[in-house]
Amino acid sequence: MIGNQTKGKSFRGLLDYLENKEESSLIGGNMFGTNARELAREFRLSRQLNPEAEKVVHHVSLSLSPGEQLDNDTWCEVADKYMSEMGYTANQYAIYRHSDRNHDHIHICASRISLDDGKITRDSWEYVRSEKIIRQLELEYGLQQTLNSKEKLSRAPSSGQQQRFEREQLEYEQGERNTPPQQPIKTQLIELIDRATVDKPTMPQLIERLQLLGIEVRHGLTRNSKSKGISYSWNDQKFSGTSLGPAYTFPGLQKHFEIDYQPQRDDESIHELLLKPVKPLPVEQLEKFLQEIERKQQQPQFTPPPEDKVVWQVLHKYLSEKRYIPDYISQGLHNNQLLYMDEQRNILFIKRDLDGEKTGALIWSKPRQSHRAVEYDQNTSTANGWFYLRLGGQPTDKVENVFLCSSPIDAMSAATYLISSCKGLPPTRTMLIVADDPNNLPMEFLKSFNRVVVAFNNDQEGNNAASAVLELLPQGKRLKTHNLDWSQELEAHLREGQQKLRQQDRGFSL
Missing domain, CATH: 3.40.1360 (Dna Topoisomerase Vi A Subunit; Chain: A, domain 2)
Structure with a gap:
């Protein structure tokens, strides 16, 4: 079973996306709502407990291996145990099942705000904790042991390093250690690269993101414009792409992470970034930066309505x-x-984010009476666009x-x-x-x-x-x-x- 998780701001946007997928069904959770509108209204209860919080939406997907399948009741058991082990013991969440692909999978839309005290549920090392919980659930329900893409395509730390981390993590959970353990530098670097690639950026965009995260990148070309390879340096430790795993080499980034690289378009930009790297972000801004990338990847795509060209x-x-x-x-x-003007003769102004991605539209419905423009459709537009x-x-x-x-x-x-x-x-x-x-x-x-x-x-x-x-x-x-x-x-x-x-x-x- 493979698990993925992202965070966002809009319950309604995520719920509409989950509900409107083909062969989608709401199968469980701990809420009363029966559709996206009712659930979004219900989620407001927890949001009111912490109105200053921003990233309050937690989106989890759990996917079985091809050929495996669970019934709805078993899926709900798996989801309930997963959420409880992740620390979501007093949080609202809804479970959707999708059958539109060749692998059985569910999505969980949860509030990060606890109903007990209004605080945000902790997310430290949640990727590591999630993998550990998933391995336990696979054993409990007799599911195929599935390596996630990172485990398949990255070189894992030594068994000694991993055993040390697990021992220190257990000591921390039992109160025998004051601070949580740190994963090996190599593992942390792999996770940062994974999170920087979730939305399939261009190669220059990826290099710039890694520099903002404080990762030094080196890359060179032969006289025939062939890649000499890519290497990374972080926390005073250097790693070649090959040492991190097949997915982290220059061709591997393109093959496994679908990084868009076009030599004629990108080589000059890459050369400039390597000569004059961008300044790393302050440490306190790094998580917010990564979450913003993940939010965009999670966000349903806006499709502008067709034009009436006549x-x-x-x-x-x-x-x-x-x-x-x-x-x-x-x-x-x-x-x-x-x-x-669209086919309904609405005058449309298309909104974009600062990267130029189209995120929504404004309708100018009364040009002779008012300058006011209203949202084309609140359910398909996103807030992050103008x-x-x-x-x-x-x-x-x-x-x-x-x-x-x-x-x-x-x-x-x-x-x-x-x-x-x-x-x-x-x-x-x-x-x-x-x-x-x-x-x-x-x-x-x-x-x-x-x-x-x-x-x-x-x-x-x-x-x-x-x-x-x-x-x-x-x-x-x-x-x-x-x-x-x-x-x-x-x-x-x-x-x-x-x-x-x-x-x-x-x-x-x-």
């Missing part, structure tokens, strides 16, 4: 003639499938200026206003992002700037949002329009410019 020209004409948005902005967004556009400088330049706007059309209008004021694209890379909700801001990204322009609309809603955001971002600067919103501000600015031109044509100057 009506694009209608929307394009409206934006040009009524909203004064130039072609290169509206057409550029449309070419990248970030702005269009509608944004970037302009000025070079496409590969680092963003230097950030404007926060109230809605997508206001961001487009503010961009047009900025270009008009600069008499061309701004010289530095500038980002306009729709992020007026203080509860959904890319805080780490925004804190990296010396100044953030808070360009919300000049109405009650915009001013309230600006006040809340400025409390979170002391370096923020409020930029108010003379009119209620950026669309009206742009129209007034363009008319003023036209008036000046007419006066100059008549021989006047102001």
Whole structure:
């Protein structure tokens, strides 16, 4: 049996994913809900006990070997014992069984918040503890002893090291030792690489992640551009990829972890990273960084709705003639499938995370009455995404200026206003992002700037949002329009410019 576990923020997102898979059934747990909506509502009980906690969702999958199968009652017994041994003795959890693959498996959606005291259930060395529990369950239920991918493709530490760790772990659990034992450096390194590869990054992304984790990476090419191999250094110990196992060599990373490597695209980036490694993260941020990678991997994929291409020209004409948005902005967004009308004639603005992955959409349902855009579908969108556009400088330049706007059309209008004021694209890379909700801001990204322009609309809603955001971002600067919103501000600015031109044509100057 193979076990995997990840953490996240959204109970409803995970539950919808588990429920909507083909051949899915809710078979057990310790909750009363009978569907994703009811269970999500019930999970709020534990969340209310610790509202400040972030990663409160624990997702476990347990998979049998091909050909093995358990009935629902036995699966529930296995899941209950697993959760109890992992320390989830007073936590809510639901068990889903999926039969859409050639191996029988279940998913457990659990709250990390204990109903007894509202504290987060400990997760130290949970990967090691999970493997130990799974080995015990295999023996108890007569299941095939299954090595997980890490055990198959990595070189295990010596038997002496492993025996020492198990002895010290038992001493710690019995109170004979004050601190938990440390796994061998080699085992810790393998686990870090495993966790950094769960979402199948590109090779440069993986190398950068390992550097952020404090792992030094070395890699070289022959004259024929063939890999000389890859090696790792961590905690003053060096390991070749081969010494860690077949999966950790340069070709092994591509074969077993599906790391995307394209020489023409990646070699220059890899060379730059090896010459100038990125600075490692502080120790206290490492676990959060890894959990964010795992959250993205767990997160259900957002699929943008198909476009009704027939009506694009209608929307394009409206934006040009009524909203004064130039072609290169509206057409550029449309070419990248970030702005269009779907088959229900909804005007959609696609949200992305800061890496460019599409995470959801906003609907502009009443363009002639309101600038407000609402979520396309709360169940398919994720919180970690925003509608944004970037302009000025070079496409590969680092963003230097950030404007926060109230809605997508206001961001487009503010961009047009900025270009008009600069008499061309701004010289530095500038980002306009729709992020007026203080509860959904890319805080780490925004804190990296010396100044953030808070360009919300000049109405009650915009001013309230600006006040809340400025409390979170002391370096923020409020930029108010003379009119209620950026669309009206742009129209007034363009008319003023036209008036000046007419006066100059008549021989006047102001």
